[in-house]
Amino acid sequence: MIFSKLSQREILATSSASNAQASSNVVIQEAHQCKADAIEKMRTPHLRQWLAKRSQHSITAEAGANTAPATVPNAATNRILGRWLLGCSGLVVGAVVLGGVTRLTESGLSMVDWHLVREMKPPQTRAEWExxxxxxxQxxxxxxxxxxxxxxxxxxxFYMEWGHRMWGRLVGLxxxxPTIYFWKKGYFNRSMKGRALGLCxxxxxxxxxxxxxxxxGLEEKPESYDVPRVSQYRLSAHLGSALLLYCAxxxxGLTLMVEPHKLANTKRLNQLRRFAKGTVGLVFLTALSGAFVAGLDAGLVYNSFPLMGDRWIPDDLLAxxxxxxxxxENPTTVQFDHRVLAISSLTAITGLYMFSRRMMxxxxxxxxxxxLTAMAYAQVALGISTLLxxxxxxLAATHQSGSVALLSLAIWVLAELRKVAK
Known part of the structure; x- marks a missing residue:
């Protein structure tokens, strides 16, 4: 009896709670409906116009965002820019080699005018050639x-010099x-913008x-009856600037394409890096001294090795x-300097090789x-053969091309040993 009364009370309590929850839900629904009705009543024509304009502005902004320059992910951008710059450096090598052949065939003074566009078309008829x-x-x-x-x-x-000039225009293009294209596409960061402008x-x-x-080489020199030639100073500046453009x-390109190794920053590794940088500078200086040898025809002064004539140090070294x-300006001294620099470069590269063998x-x-070491010995052999x-x-053109190859390998070594950017 007691248990039945308790059960009836529990049932009544549960029923009351359910009724209370149901009436609470009805009240909430009515409140939401009232709020919706109030919002609907507040939608005046002015409010509708404002909402329409806001929606239109959102669509316009989204469309503008879609037409903004697309930025390629960083890794992909680096690969694209790296390939472009490596291709450009290859074209510069072609210009250097072609320029060397033009000088060796004594063709550089055949075009006596310089016009950026007009000279792109060579003479066609016999009258034009005449x-x-x-x-x-003259x-x-x-x-x-x-x-x-x-x-x-x-x-x-004429065609030798014309080809060299047209190749130079190709390098410029x-x-x-691509600089204009990549700039518009947003491929350049701030640092790369400065580099691209500098290269152009x-x-x-x-x-x-x-x-x-x-x-x-076109200037009249009444007091001189020597073979007309361009200034060795200007020739060295021309070759040196081409090599700087190539190296840069x-x-x-290599730093964009090749990921740096995560090497422990030890004392010996830093010494190797400094050694490699000094070697690159020595190789560059040797190549530049070759321009003075070419400009003065100093390769025809003493055609023996290792002696110069019958002496280690010729009498007219400081004449x-x-x-x-x-x-x-002294052909004897210029050839002597080139020999010394070449042997010094070979010694430095050999030392770099021996030092690196003892490191992980x-x-x-x-x-x-x-x-780099193999190319250094080949380049010295080419130089001695050219002289003898x-x-x-x-052979002289191959020797000049070898200097660019040697410089390229030295820069590759630097790229492999460089520190990871922080």
Whole structure:
């Protein structure tokens, strides 16, 4: 009896709670409905217009965001820019090699005018060729050295110089046009914008320097009956700026393409890095001294090795006064300097190789150092052969190309040993 009364009370309590919850839900629903009705009543025509304008502005902003320059992810951007710069550095190598062959064939003074666009089209008719040949005959190279030259022979040297100039224009386009495209696409960060502008500016400077060099060989020198040639100072500046452009492009391209190794920053590794940097500087200086050898035809002064004639140090080493003048204008001194720098570079690279063998380096870095060492010995062998054979054009051109290859491998070594950017 007691249990039945308790059960009835529990049932009544549960029923009351359910009824209370149901009535609470009804009240909440009515409140929501009232709120919705109030909002609907507040929607005046002005409010509807404001909402429509706001929606239209949102759509316009979204469309503008969709048309903004797309930015490629950083890793992909680096690969694209790295390939571009490596391609540009390859074109610069082509210009250096072609310029060397142009000089060796004595073709550099065949085009006596400089026009950025007009000279892109070579002479077509015989009358045009005769007019161009007539202009060439007015300058010292024809009067002193090529006074018996025929029109077909002139065409050969003209096309050599024309090809070199057109290749230079191709190099300029390869730098400038992609720079504009990548800039608009948003591929450049702040640092890369500065580098790209610097490289493009350097290309234009190199073109002007080339004409400034050629101009020195066209000047009348009544007091001199020597073979007309361009200034060795301007030739060295022209080659040196081309090599700087090449090094900057190659280094930037490699650092974008090749991830740095995570190496422990030890004392010996820092010493190796400094050693490698000094070696790159020595290789560059040796290549630059080769421009003075070419400008003065110093390779034809003493054609023996290791002695110069029958002496280690020739008598006319310091024949000019003041003494400093010998290092830039005395063919004997210029050849001697190039020999010393070449042997010093070979010694430094050999030392770099021996020093690196005693260290735990990544496989790629070891390969780079080994390739650099092998190329150094090949380059010295090429130089000695060129000297002993009285500077034949094919061998001399190969020797000049070898200097660029050696410099390239030295920069690769630096790229492999560089520190990880913080």
């Amino acid at each position: 007019a161009e040949f007539a202009k060439y005959r 300058f010292p190279e024809f009067k002193i050295m090529n006074h018996d030259m025929t029109l077909p022979e002139f065409k050969f040297i 390869a730098y400038v046009l 500016g350097f290309v234009f400077f190199q073109g002007l320097l080339g004409w400034y060099m050629v101009k020195s 492009s190659l280094w930037t 000019f006064s003041p003494t400093l003048k010998n290092f830039f 380096l990544p496989r790629r870095a070891k390969i780079a150092i080994s390739c 054979l009285y500077v034949p054009t094919p």
